[in-house]
Amino acid sequence: MPKSIPDIVIGRLxxxxxxxxxxxxxxxxxxxxxxxxxxxxxxxxQIRKDLxxxxxxxxxxxxxxxxxxxxxxxxxxKVDRVWDVAIVGAGDIGKxxxxxxxxxxxxxxxxxxxxxxxNLVGTQLGGFTIKDSRLIKQELESSNxxxxxxxVPAAQAQAVAEQLVEAGVKAILNYAxxxxxVGPDVHVQHIDPTIHLxxxxxxxx
Amino acid sequence: MPKSIPDIVIGRLxxxxxxxxxxxxxxxxxxxxxxxxxxxxxxxxQIRKDLxxxxxxxxxxxxxxxxxxxxxxxxxxKVDRVWDVAIVGAGDIGKxxxxxxxxxxxxxxxxxxxxxxxNLVGTQLGGFTIKDSRLIKQELESSNxxxxxxxVPAAQAQAVAEQLVEAGVKAILNYAxxxxxVGPDVHVQHIDPTIHLxxxxxxxx
DNA sequence: TAGATTGTTAATCGATTAACAATC
DNA sequence: TAGATTGTTAATCGATTAACAATC
Numbered sequence: 001m002p003k004s005i006p007d008i009v010i011g012r013l014x015x016x017x018x019x020x021x022x023x024x025x026x027x028x029x030x031x032x033x034x035x036x037x038x039x040x041x042x043x044x045x046q047i048r049k050d051l052x053x054x055x056x057x058x059x060x061x062x063x064x065x066x067x068x069x070x071x072x073x074x075x076x077x078k079v080d081r082v083w084d085v086a087i088v089g090a091g092d093i094g095k096x097x098x099x100x101x102x103x104x105x106x107x108x109x110x111x112x113x114x115x116x117x118x119n120l121v122g123t124q125l126g127g128f129t130i131k132d133s134r135l136i137k138q139e140l141e142s143s144n145x146x147x148x149x150x151x152v153p154a155a156q157a158q159a160v161a162e163q164l165v166e167a168g169v170k171a172i173l174n175y176a177x178x179x180x181x182v183g184p185d186v187h188v189q190h191i192d193p194t195i196h197l198x199x200x201x202x203x204x205x
Numbered sequence: 206m207p208k209s210i211p212d213i214v215i216g217r218l219x220x221x222x223x224x225x226x227x228x229x230x231x232x233x234x235x236x237x238x239x240x241x242x243x244x245x246x247x248x249x250x251q252i253r254k255d256l257x258x259x260x261x262x263x264x265x266x267x268x269x270x271x272x273x274x275x276x277x278x279x280x281x282x283k284v285d286r287v288w289d290v291a292i293v294g295a296g297d298i299g300k301x302x303x304x305x306x307x308x309x310x311x312x313x314x315x316x317x318x319x320x321x322x323x324n325l326v327g328t329q330l331g332g333f334t335i336k337d338s339r340l341i342k343q344e345l346e347s348s349n350x351x352x353x354x355x356x357v358p359a360a361q362a363q364a365v366a367e368q369l370v371e372a373g374v375k376a377i378l379n380y381a382x383x384x385x386x387v388g389p390d391v392h393v394q395h396i397d398p399t400i401h402l403x404x405x406x407x408x409x410x
Numbered sequence: 411t412a413g414a415t416t417g418t419t420a421a422t423c424g425a426t427t428a429a430c431a432a433t434c
Numbered sequence: 435t436a437g438a439t440t441g442t443t444a445a446t447c448g449a450t451t452a453a454c455a456a457t458c
Contacts, residue, residue: 096297200376
């Protein structure tokens with residue numbers, strides 16, 4: 001068995017990728033681990049070490065070709081393709097996600113939106129007709145969705161997660177302020193603004 | 206100099222706190238490091254170690270009083286008070302944050318919203334009149350705001366951050382998909398849904 | 411008391427950094 | 435060539451875990 005890559009390294013790759021694509025859009029051709037590190041507040045040694053887990057992408061004396069390294073990272077992270085994504089919850093957060101146009105260029109495409117509010121079901125959002133949350137399993141079965149975002153109230157999040165997992169979803173981005181419990185083959189990331197804020201107030205006086 | 210607490214420990218405290226408050230609302234009185242750990246997917250030893258950095262909050266044989274430990278964690282994280290928060294950007298994300306009612310019970314209170322769009326300036330949002338982003342410094346000077354959330358397009362985020370820092374902001378929650386560069390006395394947390402999604406697709410096949 | 415669980419220590423495990431030969 | 439920067443190794447540093455005496 002090849003030794004597996006630490007998750008903490010995987011977590012930094014999307015950050016490298018975002019910075020590289022930003023540089024690319026500025027018209028830059030090459031960068032170095034040092035420059036990238038300064039921009040991100042990460043040591044140059046760490047960036048080189050992280051990348052070396054996957055191959056040799058740079059040239060001594062020159063650095064990294066930005067387009068080439070971007071493409072390599074996209075492959076590694078499997079965002080050299082487009083993932084279909086379902087959103088559950090059409091409140092303010094769900095609406096924001098549905099209207100966000102930053103997904104498509106970075107590997108994701110919203111394909112379906114659910115809500116449990118009968119007043120919202122059937123209405124339009126971001127080019128989609130909102131579907132009834134009770135139909136999650138049924139609707140996802142005929143789709144290719146394995147990534148979902150949960151933007152429902154905390155009280156409903158766990159139940160929604162379970163329906164999504166039953167329907168074959170393997171990666172969940174959870175905006176509800178509650179910890180989700182899922183099986184070991186399902187990946188979950190949590191976004192809770194309060195958690196992030198509380199992590200900073202500790203350092204304030 | 207007392208040895209400083211690792212930031213990774215600080216990062217887990219808000220998660221413990223959220224789970225404890227959840228249990229409290231369920232009417233529970235006590236819990237154990239084991240139960241808490243199972244709920245969060247964290248080892249019991251780690252939870253005890255983390256807490257022991259700050260004092261002794263439990264009782265052998267019994268565990269932790271939920272209300273007591275919650276209060277202690279609130280004090281440690283300095284959310285036993287209410288922090289005034291400014292939002293910059295009144296698009297979908299800013300709107301969602303402005304209308305979110307989960308802040309007040311957890312230590313934060315929105316007090317001001319800015320946007321640079323002349324069509325939005327002067328209109329109402331979440332009980333506030335949206336102010337012109339050019340007035341950030343001026344408006345914050347007479348306020349008590351040291352925490353802010355950035356919800357503007359990527360291209361404007363760095364400039365907004367600099368204005369906030371100039372106005373005395375020490376903690377920034379950044380929703381723009383770009384890395385912010387700030388001084389060492391300013392804390393930044395980033396929320397970018399795509400980054401979180403890309404971190405999970407690595408593991409999908 | 412017997413059972414449970416803490417707080418803490420020491421051991422293990424893992425991540426980061428410093429340094430440098432290789433080489434563009 | 436001289437200067438720059440990679441990829442990698444070994445050393446350092448830090449975080450997690452296992453184990454258990456203390457004790458409720």
